[in-house]
Amino acid sequence: MRLFPTYAAAIAALMLTAGCSQRPGLKDSALTEDGRYRVTWWKTPPNPIKANSYFELFVEVEDLKTDKDPSDFRFNATMPSHRHGMNTVASPWRFKRDAWILRDLNLHMPGEWVMTFDVTDHNGVLHRASETVILE
């Protein structure tokens, strides 16, 4: 059991020291369905994601309409065709007010996965961004 996320922690450390300009890992982003938030994430190797390989995510959330911080963030990944999710539990660690680190993520089966990024605002409204990943 690691006490601290390793690779994603390195990203976080780089952000602190290098002014956020250079971050290792594969970058991607998505808007929540209602356009309120932009979610950007950096993923640790292997790239692309392989079935049954652990990876970590560094996630930034940008509020495009207000300057308020999100009150909560959650990540999940499911296989809609099989009606199940991951075998691991993603526990986000809030690294700073708009950034989270997720570790021990594992998409354990080949097939179509949907990754969901749930941002909760201060009114308790949850806004979802999602990304489909196909693993061979």
Added chain:
Amino acid sequence: MLAPTLLLLCVTQADSLGRWVSTHNELGGVHAVAAMADAGDVAVLNADTGIVRLGLGPEAESIDLSYSLHRPKGLAIARDGRIYVTDTGQHRVMYFGSDGRMLGGFGGPGTGPYRMRQPHAIDVSDTITVVADTGHDRIQLFEPGGKHIRNLEGASLGLRGPEGVAIDDDGRIWVADTHNHRVVCLDQHGSVLQNIGSWGTFPGQFMEPSGIDARDGRIVVADRLNHRVQVLDADTGEFLESWGQHAVFPRQGAGKVHYPADAALLSGGDVVIAEPFEERVQRFGRGGSEITPPTLAPRGVQSHFGPVAATDGRFFCTWEPELRAIHLFDLDRTTPLRLSTFGEPGGAAGQLGVLTAIEVDADRNRIWAVDAGNRRIHEWTINPPPPDQPRFDPTMAALSRSAPLPHAGPGDLARIDGDLARIDGDLIYLDRAGATAWKLSDAAQHAPIEIQLSRDPIAVVLAGTDQAGQRRAAILDAEDKAIRLHGQWRDAASTEATISLSALIDPVDLAVSQDGSFIVVDRAGHRVHRFAIDGAALNAWGERGSDHGQFWRPAAVVVDHHNRVIVLDHGNHRAQMFEPDGTWLMTFGTGRAWTRKPDPATANKEAN
């Protein structure tokens, strides 16, 4: 070791309570059963009529308590013969003498310590009276005379919509914590003594446990969505046995259990269960016969469509409580084609508790659902295929937003029933328990609508325009059995007119056809009625049964963009489609559909 094992099995089966003794039909919407004073027989509450039947035998006395009840749900009989009923529609408890004379009541609507919101169950002992205050997510304790003692509630207890409560021989309180899918044992100060089960189908797990009773060291639970009865040990919480299985054929009894709502333990160990869907009770016990397992594949559509439905454009939505999933159909096919099924049980984002209303917008490709179990309103964006390329896609709907339900004040978060409608571009939520209409906002800044509502508004629909050209809403009032038309909806909605539905037994949903007439389903009457806007009865169709054109406790109605009436035939696990004049068009579910045979003359003409 084989012989002792077989012997043990034989002994276990012979000792089982789950042996079928008798089935008692034609009892109406039997929502509650309670052991009578001597615990040798049961009293049965017909929630449709407010009549309590004392005993199951042919000589049993029936007492009409409807004069002071509206939507009664729970029943208990005290040792002195007093009859206690939870009056869900008026948020109170009423008690009566054994002759039916009203003796008193307590509770009432509101949020105070002894106020109630849709109390579903009650149990009485010599020293305390316990009420499942379902809408407030709590248990209330009273002295036998009705003086409030305390509430068992709070975040640490975490009850969600408890629908069953029982006092055991040691004074402990057993709760069917329905929306948490568990059974909880509490002491009289609210400390948790046992916490049993979670969502699931394995022994010891539950899917919406709704009724519970305790006697002689046993706990019996009506495990509603698993269509079974489970028996637990009162001291250890250990699972002892379960029985019941979903019927193969409609109305099948003799041990087949269908949505049990309540259970009662008798002094001899027999168990009696109430099945409002089947309008019957069944008795089980050691002296009964073994339940024959079904040997044939299920016949018919067999889709566990829930009691909510919506349509817009080519879409039709409903949900399946057993799966905690929403079905999306394309209506512009020869028979409705299922495009997607999405959702799963749970309390996390995108997971579903209990849906009490659903709405769909074909222009914006949106679906909304009121999730009373999770106290939220979810919104999905759908990405449908082109009309000429239909296909099933489980990823078609993506959750876009999920907001807390509106609430009227602190401590008043429970919303266990309601309806949704789109009126003039606004999403309107009708809170049945709170008798309030809300205009929902994307940012959860929901605004109440200034409108005079009765105590039990159950459905709201857009009903054309008023004389001033403004939108008009029609609201179905279940208490007064009436449709109220509210004009000037945008400003301060005023009541224009009222259409009486007094001839109906249990009107539960409302739709508007393209000619402006109202379609109303009468659940207990197993019938659909159509009224003109001036209140004139135009036509009615249906009767109790399972054939095409017949209904079994229909629960919802919508009119699609082809002006076809779609009735959710809840008790038959299917939907049926009609012309507004009542002509049957088809019956459909998630897998199969039946249509009329083509008219030979029409078919020949088309062939030529």
